[in-house]
Amino acid sequence: MEPAAPARKHRRRGNSAHRGSAMAPPAARLARVSRAVSFSACHRLHSKSLSDEENLKLFGKCNNPNGHGHNYRVIVTVRGEIDPVSGMVINLTDLKEYMQEAILEPLDHKNLDKDVPYFAEVVSTTENIAVFIWENLKKLLPVGTLYKVKVYETDQNIVVYKGEETISEK
Numbered sequence: 001m002e003p004a005a006p007a008r009k010h011r012r013r014g015n016s017a018h019r020g021s022a023m024a025p026p027a028a029r030l031a032r033v034s035r036a037v038s039f040s041a042c043h044r045l046h047s048k049s050l051s052d053e054e055n056l057k058l059f060g061k062c063n064n065p066n067g068h069g070h071n072y073r074v075i076v077t078v079r080g081e082i083d084p085v086s087g088m089v090i091n092l093t094d095l096k097e098y099m100q101e102a103i104l105e106p107l108d109h110k111n112l113d114k115d116v117p118y119f120a121e122v123v124s125t126t127e128n129i130a131v132f133i134w135e136n137l138k139k140l141l142p143v144g145t146l147y148k149v150k151v152y153e154t155d156q157n158i159v160v161y162k163g164e165e166t167i168s169e170k
């Protein structure tokens with residue numbers, strides 16, 4: 001006697017005709033793609049809006065006139081639909097090149113306050129570094145795809161920026 005009956009039942013349940021029309025377009029799938037990069041830089045926390053005494057009080061050891069260094073790590077996340085032909089939200093090879101241009105070229109092995117014009121007037125906190133990276137990347141990526149910039153100043157000090165401008169924005 002052949003034990004064929006269970007296998008035939010399983011095939012019928014798996015038939016696509018039972019799951020919807022064969023003519024329906026495939027559902028769009030959203031995904032988030034991330035890539036990480038590291039860079040080394042030095043900086044000094046110092047605000048031109050404050051006196052030397054106020055700067056020292058606010059920033060403490062981070063206001064040391066000769067600065068200090070960090071090995072920063074940045075994780076960039078891009079959000080979009082998975083292209084049905086390429087299977088990609090974004091080609092990671094392209095994202096790598098954008099991150100090279102937006103992060104490594106301006107920031108790696110730099111004195112942030114002296115070598116990067118943006119930080120001549122803006123305090124080089126991790127928050128502001130995240131904003132700087134966001135603005136640079138936004139110019140290179142397809143409109144609306146940049147989702148998140150996460151910057152590790154140290155393993156303990158981490159900033160996330162998602163392009164928001166005020167606390168009331170959703």
Ligand SMILES: Nc1nc2c(c(=O)[nH]1)N=C([C@H](O)[C@H](O)COP(=O)(O)OP(=O)(O)OP(=O)(O)O)CN2
Nearest residue numbers: 045059062068070124125126127153154155156157
């Ligand atoms: N909101 C922010 N606060 C501070 C920032 C910043 O970017 N945003 N940055 C600093 C300094 O850059 C400083 O280097 C951080 O020093 P510290 O808090 O001491 O961090 P460490 O992880 O190096 O210290 P541990 O003692 O090992 O925890 C300060 N504040």
Ligand SMILES: [Zn+2]
Nearest residue numbers: 043062068070
């Ligand atoms: Zn620092």
